[in-house]
Amino acid sequence: MKYSFFKGCFLSVRLPHLERVSVNVLGELGVELKETRGFSCCPEPVGFLSTDKLTGMAIAARNISLAEEEGLDILTLCNGCTYSLRHVNHALKADEEAREKVNEVLSETDHQFRGTVDVKHFASVLMNDVGLDRVARKIEKPLKGLTVAGHTGCHIVSPPEIMAFDDPFDPQVLDKMVNVLGSEPADFDLKTLCCGWTLTNYGDKDGADKLLGAKLESMHRAGSDCVSVICPQCFYQFDMGQLLASRRLGLDFSVPVLFYLQLLGLAMGYSLEDIGLKRHRTKSSGFEEKILEALG
Amino acid sequence: MVIRVNYDADDNLSVVEASEICLKCGVCCVVKEHSCHAQLDSQFSPKCTYVYDCLGMDLPSENPNIWLCVSCHKCEEMCPYEVSPIRFIESMKAKAFEDGLAHPVIFGEVANIVSTGFAFPLTVSSSRQRQQLGLEPLNESAAEDLMKIAEKTGLSGKIDKYRGEEL
Numbered sequence: 001m002k003y004s005f006f007k008g009c010f011l012s013v014r015l016p017h018l019e020r021v022s023v024n025v026l027g028e029l030g031v032e033l034k035e036t037r038g039f040s041c042c043p044e045p046v047g048f049l050s051t052d053k054l055t056g057m058a059i060a061a062r063n064i065s066l067a068e069e070e071g072l073d074i075l076t077l078c079n080g081c082t083y084s085l086r087h088v089n090h091a092l093k094a095d096e097e098a099r100e101k102v103n104e105v106l107s108e109t110d111h112q113f114r115g116t117v118d119v120k121h122f123a124s125v126l127m128n129d130v131g132l133d134r135v136a137r138k139i140e141k142p143l144k145g146l147t148v149a150g151h152t153g154c155h156i157v158s159p160p161e162i163m164a165f166d167d168p169f170d171p172q173v174l175d176k177m178v179n180v181l182g183s184e185p186a187d188f189d190l191k192t193l194c195c196g197w198t199l200t201n202y203g204d205k206d207g208a209d210k211l212l213g214a215k216l217e218s219m220h221r222a223g224s225d226c227v228s229v230i231c232p233q234c235f236y237q238f239d240m241g242q243l244l245a246s247r248r249l250g251l252d253f254s255v256p257v258l259f260y261l262q263l264l265g266l267a268m269g270y271s272l273e274d275i276g277l278k279r280h281r282t283k284s285s286g287f288e289e290k291i292l293e294a295l296g
Numbered sequence: 297m298v299i300r301v302n303y304d305a306d307d308n309l310s311v312v313e314a315s316e317i318c319l320k321c322g323v324c325c326v327v328k329e330h331s332c333h334a335q336l337d338s339q340f341s342p343k344c345t346y347v348y349d350c351l352g353m354d355l356p357s358e359n360p361n362i363w364l365c366v367s368c369h370k371c372e373e374m375c376p377y378e379v380s381p382i383r384f385i386e387s388m389k390a391k392a393f394e395d396g397l398a399h400p401v402i403f404g405e406v407a408n409i410v411s412t413g414f415a416f417p418l419t420v421s422s423s424r425q426r427q428q429l430g431l432e433p434l435n436e437s438a439a440e441d442l443m444k445i446a447e448k449t450g451l452s453g454k455i456d457k458y459r460g461e462e463l
Contacts, residue, residue, distance in 0.1 A: 013422045041415045055445060062441060108448050158373060189329060194333040202402075206337065
């Protein structure tokens with residue numbers, strides 16, 4: 001299984017420790033990641049793709065064309081990158097007129113969109129290409145006794161006819177992935193509510209705090225030891241965002257966050273140092289004790 | 297009551313016409329878990345929802361609240377009449393951007409992507425962390441192509457005009 005590795009700019013610039021653990025864990029599962037030269041921002045879906053559509057589509061099409069030139073499907077680590085690239089890939093494959101228009105823009109570069117590859121989020125690769133059976137065979141230290149709140153995020157599920165990942169109203173895939181680790185998925189309400197990252201970014205900190213606070217309280221009530229995410233922006237919001245929102249909201253608990261591939265790494269025998277936990281901002285001594293107990 | 301939209305303020309008639317099917321049932325905003333996230337902002341209520349606010353303005357592209365939409369598609373999936381508020385809101389965002397009325401963060405982000413290839417500035421700290429972790433250094437090799445693309449589509453001119461600086 002070889003893919004063109006689209007690491008995305010948020011994760012590679014702000015959260016490189018997640019890139020490190022992702023490359024290590026996916027490699028051990030037989031996923032080969034090719035460093036494709038010349039990728040840019042996907043571009044970011046809310047601020048760029050929805051405001052200057054033609055330029056946004058051309059930038060995404062250029063990224064896809066780089067993978068096409070290598071004959072490889074793209075693997076992403078981010079819900080937002082997956083959203084932008086899948087939307088444009090879908091639109092340009094389906095609409096010849098739009099494809100011609102975008103290729104006319106791309107004629108200024110050495111690239112053309114042909115529509116020959118697919119764009120896959122790493123969670124989709126784990127579910128469909130690697131397979132959860134193979135993932136389960138790699139588990140050396142099941143994370144028993146750990147209750148994990150799965151936050152799937154918005155942009156990986158909607159619209160389902162393009163994203164083809166999970167039910168936007170009742171997401172179950174991440175819970176299945178948590179089960180494989182030997183952990184218990186938390187049963188909490190507000191499961192499909194946004195993390196609030198975009199609201200924070202574009203100026204509505206009050207709304208974002210309310211959103212995040214409501215989600216965290218719901219996770220906490222359900223006995224969650226941690227929250228697991230599959231998107232770096234969601235990660236940042238639950239980590240740094242939680243630290244800041246807790247001060248403003250006066251929360252008296254914390255729900256530490258782990259990128260799913262960090263949890264998988266722990267279950268595969270990685271240490272807390274290997275997964276870069278010391279770089280996280282939201283801490284919980286109870287969580288670390290529980291993890292160390294599970295790791296023996 | 298049908299939502300009001302001033303046709304003169306919009307150049308995308310089909311999107312606007314679709315928005316006029318809205319019967320203000322509120323489903324897109326008031327079902328807490330499955331509907332619009334922006335509804336949690338304290339200025340909105342079940343009687344004056346986020347979507348009514350976006351669709352009901354005379355000059356919807358000048359409404360700063362359009363920038364609260366996170367493109368999650370929940371409104372579209374919940375709407376029983378296929379109004380697709382997200383299409384309307386994104387159309388208004390595009391018009392606002394065209395007219396130089398976009399949220400300042402958007403112009404900064406767009407300019408950064410076009411001039412460096414990254415939405416977030418490459419910092420000394422991130423370079424150091426990547427080196428410590430044994431990861432390849434990041435570079436701005438895509439920027440040359442992106443600036444050609446932005447020149448061709450006319451985006452460069454808008455950035456110069458609205459940010460007052462060269463890329």
